[in-house]
Amino acid sequence: MTSWLGRRLVELDEVESTNDEAARLAADGAEHGTVVVALAQTSGRGRLGRSWYSPPGESLYLSCVLRPPLAPEALPPVTLAAGIAVAEAAAGRAPRARVQWPNDVVVDGRKLAGVLSEVTTRSGKVESAVVGIGLNVNVDRFPPDLGRPATSLRLETGRLHALDEVRAELLDRLEIWLDDFFREGMPAVARGWRVWGGMAGARVRVDLGAGRELVGTAGDLASDGGLEVVDDAGRLTVVRAGDVTRVAL
Numbered sequence: 001m002t003s004w005l006g007r008r009l010v011e012l013d014e015v016e017s018t019n020d021e022a023a024r025l026a027a028d029g030a031e032h033g034t035v036v037v038a039l040a041q042t043s044g045r046g047r048l049g050r051s052w053y054s055p056p057g058e059s060l061y062l063s064c065v066l067r068p069p070l071a072p073e074a075l076p077p078v079t080l081a082a083g084i085a086v087a088e089a090a091a092g093r094a095p096r097a098r099v100q101w102p103n104d105v106v107v108d109g110r111k112l113a114g115v116l117s118e119v120t121t122r123s124g125k126v127e128s129a130v131v132g133i134g135l136n137v138n139v140d141r142f143p144p145d146l147g148r149p150a151t152s153l154r155l156e157t158g159r160l161h162a163l164d165e166v167r168a169e170l171l172d173r174l175e176i177w178l179d180d181f182f183r184e185g186m187p188a189v190a191r192g193w194r195v196w197g198g199m200a201g202a203r204v205r206v207d208l209g210a211g212r213e214l215v216g217t218a219g220d221l222a223s224d225g226g227l228e229v230v231d232d233a234g235r236l237t238v239v240r241a242g243d244v245t246r247v248a249l
């Protein structure tokens with residue numbers, strides 16, 4: 001049971017995107033902890049205009065309206081905090097679920113869930129943040145053009161999972177990690193990363209955008225939530241935006 005997250009729960013059959021719906025509610029004054037959940041999304045979104053495969057009734061699509069007591073520049077690690085909560089919740093069913101920086105939860109390199117955080121500021125202050133989570137639950141086949149390997153709780157366990165149970169477990173963990181993050185900041189995220197971060201010591205390729213990439217070994221989280229990567233010349237780069245994939249050795 002949560003105390004504030006999902007106390008107002010808006011359950012919808014179909015939306016374009018639960019993040020868009022949550023942002024609309026936030027603009028209308030929805031309180032901290034309002035959660036929008038839909039059975040289907042017709043335009044589920046990832047980052048950078050990518051789409052999120054959202055078959056009706058098979059997975060969790062939910063978005064939380066948050067009004068955190070933080071400055072805009074302190075907010076980006078909320079994505080990691082949410083990912084940690086997703087990994088911890090999913091691990092009860094898929095024990096090898098881990099967070100892949102910055103916003104994925106993967107099982108052995110296959111993407112189980114993604115987090116999309118969006119912030120609205122006014123006069124330099126956070127007005128609201130929307131943290132959206134897509135978690136693949138009962139999908140048994142993904143479209144071949146997804147672009148990268150994906151998985152679901154069903155594929156990991158060979159059985160179906162009740163969406164409302166998975167949702168309740170997820171909201172429980174999410175409330176705990178968000179509370180810790182809002183109270184303590186990065187130390188809470190660093191603590192979660194030590195348990196649920198699946199990248200330390202891994203050889204990674206970072207797509208920095210604009211055709212630039214970095215190959216190296218992933219290390220710890222930097223103090224602002226960036227990912228430390230050491231290249232083969234021993235140079236340390238803190239990656240603050242980009243897509244990180246593991247490279248096979």
Ligand code: BT5
Nearest residue numbers: 017018019044045046047050052053114132133134147150
């Ligand atoms: C994400 O983006 O991983 C964030 C996904 C957030 C989705 C939730 S659903 C509820 C809420 N409402 C929304 O509209 N969005 C949020 P990104 O890191 O950009 O990854 C997107 C990439 O993941 C795509 O380009 C595909 O390669 C892959 N992908 C798409 N759908 C997937 C799925 N269902 N499972 C695994 N991978 C997927």
